Amino acid sequence: MLTEPQPYAPQADFGTPEAVSETMVALTIDGRRLTVPAGTSVMRAAALAGGAIPRLCATDSLAAFGSCRLCLVEIDGMKGTPASCTTPVAEGMAVRTQTPRLQRLRRGVMELTISDHPLDCLTCSASNDCELQDAAAQVGLRDVRYGYAGANHLDAAADASNPYFAFDPAKCIVCSRCVRACDEVQGTFALTIAGRGFDSQVSPGGESFLGSECVSCGACVAACPTAALEEKSIAAIGKPERAVITTCAYCGVGCAFRAELRGEQLVRMVPWKDGKANHGHSCVKGRFAWGYAHHRDRITTPMIRERIDQPWREVGWDEALGFAAARLKEIKARHGAQALGGITSSRCTNEETFLVQKLVRAGFGSNNVDTCARVCHSPTGYGLKATFGTSAGTQDFDSVMAADVILVIGANPTDAHPVFASRLKQRLRQGAKLIVVDPRRIDLVRSPHVAAAHHLALQPGTNVAVLTAMAHVIVTEGLVDEGFIAARCERDEYQDWARFVCEPRHSPEALAAVTRVPAGDLRAAARLFASQRNGAIYYGLGVTEHSQGSSTVMAIANLAMATGNIGRAGVGVNPLRGQNNVQGACDMGSFPHELSGYRHISDGATRALFEKDWGVALDPDPGLRIPDMLDAARDGSFRALYIQGEDILQSDPDTHHVAAGLAAMECVIVHDLFLNETASYAHVFLPGSSFLEKTGTFTNAERRIQMVRRVMTPANGLEDWEVTQALARALGLDWRYDSSAAIMDEIARLTPSFAGVSHERLDAEGSLQWPVDAAHPDGSPVMHVDGFVPGPNGKGRGKFVVTDYIPTDERTGLRFPLLLTTGRILSQYNVGAQTRRTDNSIWHEEDLLEIHPTDAESRGLAEGDRARLASRTGETTLRVHVTERVAPGVVYTTFHHPATQANVVTTDYSDWATNCPEYKVTAVQVTPSNGPSAWQEDYADLTARARRIAPAA
Amino acid sequence: MDDSARLAEIIAAHAGEEGALLPILHDVRAAFGCIARAAQADIAQALNLSRAEVHGVIGFYHDFTETPDPRPLVELCRAEACQARGVEALVAAAERAAGARVRIGKVWCLGLCSVGPNARIGDDVHARLDEARLVALVAGA
Amino acid sequence: MANQIAANFAIAGGEAAARATAEHIRQFWNSRMIAAMGDTSGLDPIAAAAFAQLRIDG
């Protein structure tokens, strides 16, 4: 069971990686008989049998290396004493792990190692959690014959440049686990063994860790057996005493972690080896950037105010909830249920999200509920439902290890989904081919030991055209998987689609004028994709955040079906979700037109199910989406909004439009950790709890439902679902959930794809991938294996959808000649509310504008200059970074810092089908500037005023 | 031709070769006397290696350094046969004679084991050294 | 918005495009937003036809 906090013990380490094989091999170890899969090392077999062989250079996250010679064993019929880590088991093998000879040899090895190691165990931060100590004890080391006076490295200077971990070469035993972890696991190759022989030393390329290529993922720290590479927090706080398994709250990879604590104090977050999404790996955000949870900006007391020009007044929960409920009721009485709405968060748990949409539908009485997924992955919902029958990625992450060709389009995994990117790179290093479709030369295009076979650097906004041209090549050159289509897809729709893509106007040659992708490259890429056995497509916000977002998603689905790449490992269509629970927020019925499990609100049978359970009548009419709510606020028909865990002012496009809509409302309730930008327009602030302070579930990009567990008491006193429940009760609803598990039970009862999900099962099994139902009792790592999801009118056959390329209305012209596209970087997360409040800022102090050298030069801009970035909706200023990563005519920035307000310049253009905003294309002009724009100054002033809190009376 | 053009030319000359790193490092050292950090970054980029990997290779071979050392170099063989023939006893004197002006390097076997102790200056190998001969060699380097 | 939706369905051709556009709007738009469209004669012909259908269907 994973529920109970475990007393602290290091995670089990079997020495070498698990071997997967159908063939089983029987052997004896110290007289015990056992059977293990072929390919297992003698070391792992012994560990499985419960007898650990001493080891230093081996750890089960890395391939065996065989350098320390501590793990020697005797094997009948074999000469000498082979290293058990590098020796695979064989049928009938008889192994002895403990003999006088082995003992002598091991002691000798250990003596040599220890003779160059400080003997300050008692004051060492790793004491009692050190594999070197363990090994010394295992071999019975009592004395070191070489003495300690010889040449040594005990005075070598430590490197504390990384904010989160330190390197102390004096404690290093040069086992090279760290180097191998950086190479094999993370794929950054930032470490090396410098020098040779006795002079060998671990080095981040002769620089400091901070100045090196290191991306601070922590893999080397996790792999290090000693205190040489260790989290600084261990030295500061001490060895943890208990551990709780939980899930990262940053991105859609959903890494499982062990939160390790002393008392209520979090000491460190260590990736959990049994986490099925991350297999013991992590990135800098989840591993290290959790300090925000206790940042001094965190608000833990409810606050209210009559008008937004007043300072905040700190009040008790009852007063705040009473104030909010009275206002909501009063507005509902005056203007009707349609004047009320709510926004759920893809950062909150499934349970919390489900409650917020229930509060809106059952409590407020409208369907005006939307989610921030609107601004990122709503086109995925629409597009995959239209083609495959349900709105979800088709694979688990492990599937990438079976892919032969990988198409990455509009995603930047090394920055946005780093742990998945590490696996992807592993597969590329094994020989899979890569095609990148992106306006920018992202790291994957070329970084140590990986290189894309093709980088189609398209003009922003032309995804559909590129995909249609690829389909053109595949169909006209006869590369289609006819068998798959005949067996699995609707014939007529396929034929319509094939006719459409074959039209000469869709040839790469014809479309090169709009896409700017050379036709030869495009043809080669299409042939490569179609010619390999397993082709997998991964995409991100660079696909969805366009006015053709939904069309692009459907074009991707078409391509996958046409090439028969659905329904087995190594293939599929994989949306990389931005925030941790985007998938869950969508699943939980956060969209105004559908209930949980993607069932339309107008469907009487589904509504009846909910009405019976909830005891209220539901409105069959789809509710308002976020931009519609803001429009309606300006014309007076929408007046009250409950926003949980979202900062729409910073994250939604066209900041002026959002601000005007919010300012027009009479009751804005912000439920968050911090006084975010949106809170400047709020009347009620309900303090939220961090992911470390609550229990519930997140669903990652592979539909994997995992537990988030309460690690410490909420600083604000309540878990977020309790706050929503309290608000519902203040409104007169008789909600009585005694735990988030009870909410999940309700979700399971009302949602067929979650039918088999419960906290109890998740505690026992670790995770489940939906659908978990009668047909898939243990969940579904890969979807659409035998057939697509039957739709209301479909028979479970894949539907090709003709996707016409309709260019965006956003055009460059004389005034705005450049195209701006946006993205994110590794160390920061979304609007940065959390990561900016950690030491991660050391890697990204401000948002920069990337601009091609020729565009910079013609504007008189040099590296680091401040520039004015203007579009037809607004302007801001930021510093430029001159780089060839972007093509001439294209500029790029991130949106992590509120002072930049990149969304002041983005427009209100959006995806035709879902209103997902077109963040990825804005026509802009860039000119030199001396200081902040007028908006930035006004805005700084406004926020300062809006954040005033009245001194306690 | 400026340095960066020269470096680019060296890299280009080995482009596409299997195991191009060592030949490039040798050529760069020959051209510039060392392999500066900036050059390491360019070489890493060209070969799609990390900077750390290039640094690791440079650190492994005594021939390669990051900064130029204009001092003349006397390489003294310190491997087993030369040890057996007494090279270690000559080291102190050689270093005294070298002072700050000459660099005394180590090599491991020059292939003349039977006639050691041996040393190399540039392409010339000197055998059967005793203290006086070695000191003279160092002084004349 | 309506014009943009119509443009994306236009490839299906007149009648079918209008039907698809109407169906899309029915699925995703709040009925008050549909009602608030008022005079739709200025819209793209496919969008206008879609609204005409939505009115008939109520």
Ligand code: SF4
């Ligand atoms: S933290 Fe990660 S990237 Fe940095 S050196 Fe260690 S393994 Fe490599």
Ligand code: SF4
């Ligand atoms: S730093 Fe740690 S993992 Fe790396 S070589 Fe030294 S002891 Fe091994």
Ligand code: SF4
């Ligand atoms: S941010 Fe994403 S990749 Fe990084 S640790 Fe968290 S879930 Fe994993």
Ligand code: FES
């Ligand atoms: S553990 Fe096997 S050689 Fe180090």
Ligand code: FES
């Ligand atoms: S050992 Fe010195 S030359 Fe061979």
